[in-house]
Amino acid sequence: MPSFSLKNVLKSFVEELAYTELDPKAVEEVSSTYVLKLVEEGVALEVAESIFRDLSERISGKKVGRLENKKEIILKEFRRLLEDLFSQAGKIDIWQRTAEAIRQKGYFTIVFLGPNGHGKTTTVAKLANLYKEKGYRVTIAAADTFRAGAIEQAQYWASKIGADFVSLGYDADPAAVAYEAVKRGEKGLSQVVLIDTAGRMHTKKNLMDEMRKIVRVSQPDLKIFVGDALVGNDAVEQAKTFYNEVGFDGSILTKFDADTKGGAALSIVYITRKPIIFVGVGQGIRDLKEFDPEWYLEMLLD
Numbered sequence: 001m002p003s004f005s006l007k008n009v010l011k012s013f014v015e016e017l018a019y020t021e022l023d024p025k026a027v028e029e030v031s032s033t034y035v036l037k038l039v040e041e042g043v044a045l046e047v048a049e050s051i052f053r054d055l056s057e058r059i060s061g062k063k064v065g066r067l068e069n070k071k072e073i074i075l076k077e078f079r080r081l082l083e084d085l086f087s088q089a090g091k092i093d094i095w096q097r098t099a100e101a102i103r104q105k106g107y108f109t110i111v112f113l114g115p116n117g118h119g120k121t122t123t124v125a126k127l128a129n130l131y132k133e134k135g136y137r138v139t140i141a142a143a144d145t146f147r148a149g150a151i152e153q154a155q156y157w158a159s160k161i162g163a164d165f166v167s168l169g170y171d172a173d174p175a176a177v178a179y180e181a182v183k184r185g186e187k188g189l190s191q192v193v194l195i196d197t198a199g200r201m202h203t204k205k206n207l208m209d210e211m212r213k214i215v216r217v218s219q220p221d222l223k224i225f226v227g228d229a230l231v232g233n234d235a236v237e238q239a240k241t242f243y244n245e246v247g248f249d250g251s252i253l254t255k256f257d258a259d260t261k262g263g264a265a266l267s268i269v270y271i272t273r274k275p276i277i278f279v280g281v282g283q284g285i286r287d288l289k290e291f292d293p294e295w296y297l298e299m300l301l302d
């Protein structure tokens, strides 16, 4: 795992704050010089501003006893603020949700949403593999009927993993593909239905309409946004669009292994208030790791 450069920025921010009076004006002055530094580390502007505002409210006017360490106090408040953020976003126990849905109706459906090239197809394959390893019958639905190569890529992974595969070819209605796949669940042929979708169509409007249609038709148990950690602020903007237009329950952040900055996870949770369920940590089929906010905060603050 790379170490995050955001950690160094936060460290010097806390050190600088520890040399000032903890009143709103002084805190704001220090914070304002750090907003852009956070943005450079992949934290969205509005997130950086909002975090500093929250921190200022928590520490301004705080009395520090003679024997107390101001830096420790600031760090503790900062950690609490971030912990609160992650706990407000909640947690999705995907394995428990899967087992519950299978008990109730026989199958579990996930629709994956997100911009093209962020790693959706690979992520679907990784998760399909995890489900297979747990002994589930899995179907991968190639509902990205737009990007050249997308169907072959999904099919390649499905056959490698030993998953069932549903495709209606290019230019087919993606919602029809999703429908076919869900039918496999209804018929008891599959227990886990994973629907890969397109990240790009002719226009943005079409894409969002299409995603809504897929969701309407497939009635998924979970909608997961797949975003690339390296894209930083852009991924956050895209997440916002998908969230507002279609809605989702949580995210998977890909390319975490190559992210040297570290701000993307913070931003995406802050903006969507939804948990990160997994992070992608490589291109291999096993490179998917459950996201643990504690572990992330340790990487940022310890």
Ligand SMILES: Nc1nc2c(ncn2[C@@H]2O[C@H](COP(=O)(O)OP(=O)(O)OP(=O)(O)O)[C@@H](O)[C@H]2O)c(=O)[nH]1
Binding pocket: 114, 115, 116, 117, 118, 119, 120, 121, 122, 123, 144, 147, 150, 197, 198, 199, 200, 253, 254, 255, 256, 257, 258, 279, 280, 281, 282, 283, 287
């Ligand atoms: N290093 C690294 N690379 C990844 C990870 N996840 C995906 N990739 C790579 O990112 C590239 C794009 O992944 P795809 O799965 O094709 O992306 P996609 O979102 O399905 O693309 P569209 O179908 O166009 O929407 C591929 O080269 C993947 O191997 C990850 O966690 N780490």
